[in-house]
Amino acid sequence: MRDSTQRWSFALRNLIRHARRNLISGAAIAFGFTGLALMGAYLVRTDAYLAVVSVYLNQAGHVSIYKKDGLQKYLTYPGKYTLSPQDQLRLGHLLREFPEVEFTAGFLIGQGLLSTGCRDVPFLAKGIDDKKGLRIREHSLVKKWTPGLIAPPYDKSLGIYPNIGDGISITGQISQMMGKPKIWDDAPKAVSPVVTDCSDKAAKAKLAETADVQMVAKAFNGDFSAADAFIVAHHSTGLAFSEETSIFTNLSHLQKLFQTQDITYLAVFLKPDTSTSAFLDRFKQKLDAEVGGYDVYPFYNEKISPFYAGVMEFLTTMASFFFVLVLTTIIITIVSFLTVGFMERRREMGTLRSIGYTPRMIAGDFFRESTLLILLSTIGGTLICSLVVVIVNSLQIQFSPPGIANTMPFMLTLTPKLCFSVAALVGAIGLSSAWLKLRKLTGEPIVDLLRG
Amino acid sequence: MSESTKEITEGGLTFPDLPGQFGAGVDSPDDQLSNGVATTLRVALGSMTDKPLVSLSDVRKTYRLGETEVQALRGVNLRVLPGEFTAIVGASGSGKSTLLNIIGCIDIPDSGNVEFEGRSTLGLSEDEKSHLRNRSMGFVFQSFNLVPVLTVSENIELPLLLQKELSPTQRAERVLSAMSDVGLQDYAKQWPDKLSGGQRQRVAIARALVTSPRLVIADEPTANLDSATAHRIVDLLAELNASRNVTFLFSTHDEKLMGRVKRIIRIQDGAFET
Numbered sequence: 001m002r003d004s005t006q007r008w009s010f011a012l013r014n015l016i017r018h019a020r021r022n023l024i025s026g027a028a029i030a031f032g033f034t035g036l037a038l039m040g041a042y043l044v045r046t047d048a049y050l051a052v053v054s055v056y057l058n059q060a061g062h063v064s065i066y067k068k069d070g071l072q073k074y075l076t077y078p079g080k081y082t083l084s085p086q087d088q089l090r091l092g093h094l095l096r097e098f099p100e101v102e103f104t105a106g107f108l109i110g111q112g113l114l115s116t117g118c119r120d121v122p123f124l125a126k127g128i129d130d131k132k133g134l135r136i137r138e139h140s141l142v143k144k145w146t147p148g149l150i151a152p153p154y155d156k157s158l159g160i161y162p163n164i165g166d167g168i169s170i171t172g173q174i175s176q177m178m179g180k181p182k183i184w185d186d187a188p189k190a191v192s193p194v195v196t197d198c199s200d201k202a203a204k205a206k207l208a209e210t211a212d213v214q215m216v217a218k219a220f221n222g223d224f225s226a227a228d229a230f231i232v233a234h235h236s237t238g239l240a241f242s243e244e245t246s247i248f249t250n251l252s253h254l255q256k257l258f259q260t261q262d263i264t265y266l267a268v269f270l271k272p273d274t275s276t277s278a279f280l281d282r283f284k285q286k287l288d289a290e291v292g293g294y295d296v297y298p299f300y301n302e303k304i305s306p307f308y309a310g311v312m313e314f315l316t317t318m319a320s321f322f323f324v325l326v327l328t329t330i331i332i333t334i335v336s337f338l339t340v341g342f343m344e345r346r347r348e349m350g351t352l353r354s355i356g357y358t359p360r361m362i363a364g365d366f367f368r369e370s371t372l373l374i375l376l377s378t379i380g381g382t383l384i385c386s387l388v389v390v391i392v393n394s395l396q397i398q399f400s401p402p403g404i405a406n407t408m409p410f411m412l413t414l415t416p417k418l419c420f421s422v423a424a425l426v427g428a429i430g431l432s433s434a435w436l437k438l439r440k441l442t443g444e445p446i447v448d449l450l451r452g
Numbered sequence: 453m454s455e456s457t458k459e460i461t462e463g464g465l466t467f468p469d470l471p472g473q474f475g476a477g478v479d480s481p482d483d484q485l486s487n488g489v490a491t492t493l494r495v496a497l498g499s500m501t502d503k504p505l506v507s508l509s510d511v512r513k514t515y516r517l518g519e520t521e522v523q524a525l526r527g528v529n530l531r532v533l534p535g536e537f538t539a540i541v542g543a544s545g546s547g548k549s550t551l552l553n554i555i556g557c558i559d560i561p562d563s564g565n566v567e568f569e570g571r572s573t574l575g576l577s578e579d580e581k582s583h584l585r586n587r588s589m590g591f592v593f594q595s596f597n598l599v600p601v602l603t604v605s606e607n608i609e610l611p612l613l614l615q616k617e618l619s620p621t622q623r624a625e626r627v628l629s630a631m632s633d634v635g636l637q638d639y640a641k642q643w644p645d646k647l648s649g650g651q652r653q654r655v656a657i658a659r660a661l662v663t664s665p666r667l668v669i670a671d672e673p674t675a676n677l678d679s680a681t682a683h684r685i686v687d688l689l690a691e692l693n694a695s696r697n698v699t700f701l702f703s704t705h706d707e708k709l710m711g712r713v714k715r716i717i718r719i720q721d722g723a724f725e726t
Binding site: 010013014016347348350351352353354355356357358359361445446447450 | 591
């Protein structure tokens with residue numbers, strides 16, 4: 001029995017021998033594990049959802065590169081704080097040395113007015129290359145984590161209208177505000193009539209039948225600029241605060257409107273499972289050493305993704321609070337049950353010591369039991385968690401958290417890494433408690449142990 | 453048995469004539485011999501000396517129960533020679549268990565000295581005491597103290613598992629031998645809770661004997677047994693004492709068992725009766 005297999009067999013037998021008590025202890029550990037894992041599953045899900053929204057749907061990229069101070073000043077001095085074609089070439093050359101980069105995309109941001117002739121809405125337009133835009137929206141992570149945001153009617157990318165150079169995508173909210181529900185597919189090439197009386201309901205109805213609008217803006221060189229555009233798609237940014245102003249259009253179309261060849265920032269999209277912070281550190285180091293004159297931001301920077309940063313900070317703080325509460329309960333439960341279990345077997349410990357077993361040997365044998373109990377409990381907890389996740393996710397619960405456009409599915413994502421981390425935490429707490437208790441108990445005088 | 457062992461067939465044999473077997477180190481006038489316990493005695497010549505197996509000098513032990521102090525042992529002196537079969541008799545609370553615990557190195561006295569095979573046990577470390585208990589002593593408890601998740605043979609094997617020099621085969625042989633000695637050879641795979649009280653105590657005795665200890669300490673081994681079973685257990689201990697020349701030291705408060713033991717030490721209020 002001193003052989004390893006026999007020792008574990010002995011431990012298992014002891015577990016079975018005290019089946020009822022161990023079942024209660026195990027259930028307590030399993031449910032504690034479940035509580036922690038489900039909390040983690042919600043955090044994982046929310047983090048992934050918001051990260052995808054920030055990185056892909058809002059095109060921040062995992063890392064975005066601006067001209068130095070460009071992020072703060074590009075709207076005020078758009079002509080001065082943009083990346084010229086030379087900047088883009090230089091950065092592109094540098095980024096080729098990083099194999100973890102999946103692709104890059106340049107974006108031009110400009111503000112202006114979108115007009116139907118009767119109604120004007122301020123916009124913050126983002127120009128993107130057609131093919132890059134399509135690639136972003138069809139990215140596997142977007143489909144995985146935010147399927148609701150690219151499902152119809154949001155599945156029409158600018159990229160599928162290669163022949164419509166002046167096509168734009170607007171949000172559903174802008175569509176409502178402007179009274180322009182139609183898109184190119186509904187009314188191709190239809191041009192709005194000239195309306196002289198905007199209070200005329202019939203005129204308004206005619207305007208609603210077409211998908212054309214006008215974009216008006218102050219060009220980067222200070223000139224007044226205007227361009228016609230066709231609404232070819234509706235999209236959602238996923239975030240309420242940007243739903244009223246967000247427009248996407250072809251990069252060349254926007255550059256033409258603002259009369260520039262520049263872009264506002266270069267977004268760097270990393271391959272899945274790449275650590276953004278690790279890449280950022282290496283890239284910044286190289287950028288500063290070789291080029292300089294640029295600012296680099298990760299997607300989780302509050303200036304780039306204030307919503308992501310704010311929500312995750314809030315959720316993490318709240319989750320940490322509940323995490324500590326649940327963890328404390330688990331610790332107390334584990335320690336109590338293990339202590340009661342050990343105390344009930346003091347006589348056995350005394351007997352073993354009287355026939356020559358040292359305190360360390362006895363503690364080792366009892367420790368194996370605790371290990372098995374915690375291991376089986378965490379496996380049970382994982383099964384319970386998986387069941388809960390399947391049930392919750394299949395219910396398709398929708399909710400509208402503050403700051404999120406439309407509704408968001410209440411989903412949980414249980415990952416092996418999460419399960420392993422929680423199990424390691426619960427295991428470490430349980431086993432260290434057990435070991436400390438056992439060391440103390442088995443070291444007591446044998447006569448006391450024999451009294452039971 | 454070693455080559456230095458000779459057989460002495462009992463038949464009017466006077467035990468005090470055997471130096472080192474009885475008589476020496478007696479602190480109680482109640483020492484007596486049990487007649488007809490064993491038909492054959494194997495006495496190791498090496499043990500036939502005046503050198504005691506256990507020696508206690510002025511051993512004192514006081515327990516503190518809150519404000520109250522209980523003097524469990526008040527300056528006890530005792531010598532136990534190899535091969536003795538001794539009963540410590542006394543009422544509950546007289547100090548029997550304390551005495552046995554101190555001899556067995558599972559308790560320590562407040563003062564005095566305890567020697568086992570001529571070496572003081574008081575200065576031993578916990579590991580040394582564990583080793584001593586495993587190699588030289590066996591314990592039998594009132595409530596058997598078997599491990600319920602182990603079979604009879606596994607329970608008996610427990611102390612042998614610490615003896616790394618033994619192969620699994622050697623361990624199995626010893627276990628089988630010990631089970632045969634106590635008449636439980638057919639119960640190897642039984643679980644303790646399927647056995648009667650008497651059978652469980654036999655398992656405990658086999659576990660105590662399996663390491664071939666020099667001394668077996670039994671604390672009230674018959675207290676949880678009915679009268680008939682108690683007598684059988686004491687008979688068994690006496691037979692084993694005779695056949696294996698193991699020194700037995702056990703406590704009891706059952707006067708009916710006195711006729712079966714060779715030496716009786718009476719204890720009252722922590723001191724031997726004179």
